[in-house]
Amino acid sequence: MKIRLTIIALILPLTLLAQKQIKLNHKIAIVLPKGLNAFDDKENKELINKILNGSVLPEPYKLLVVDFAYKKDNVIVRFFAGKSEWPNDYIKEKMPKYDKLEIKHIDNKDCLILNYSIKPKAFYKIEVSxxxxxxxxxxxxxxxxxxxEDKKNAENLINELIKGIKFN
Incomplete structure (x- = not known):
C-alpha cells in the first residue's frame, strides 16, 4: 500500500505539469501552451458545416483540423495542417488587407506572420514551415x-505556439 501511495505521489505532480499535445497529422504535432484549452467555436463550426454540406469545399476546409479551436482568455487559436487560403470564389472586396507582415526564424522554423482586422475582430495568421x-x-x-491586453496575449502565444510545433 505504501509503495502504491508513493508511486501515485510521484506521478500525480508530473501529470499535472504535462502539457497537452495534439497531432495535426502523422508528421506534425503541437505542444499547447499552458492555459490554452479546447473551445467550442459554435460560430465557425456552423459556417464550416454549411460549407461541408455544399458540393465544393473551399481550399482551407479541405485541410485537417483537430478540435478546430482553442482559447486562452479572449484569444481564439485554430490550427491547420498545410496552408489556409481564402476560397477562390470569395468576394475580393471582403478579403482583408494585411496591416503588418513579419518574417521570423525560430528553432529551425521559418515563420510568416500576418496581422489584419475585420471589425470588431483582429487576427494573426502565422505560417510555420x-x-x-x-x-x-x-x-x-x-x-x-x-x-x-488581448493583443499582447496573442503576441505572447505566437512564440510559444511556434516553439511547440514538432515536425517529424
Missing part, C-alpha cells in the same frame, strides 16, 4: 480589435 522537410502549419489567432 520546417526548413528540412518543408512541412507547413498555419495558425490563425482571433482576438477583440482595439483591446491592447
Amino acid at each position: 520546417n526548413k528540412t522537410n518543408k512541412k507547413l502549419v498555419t495558425i490563425e489567432m482571433e482576438y477583440p480589435n482595439g483591446v491592447n
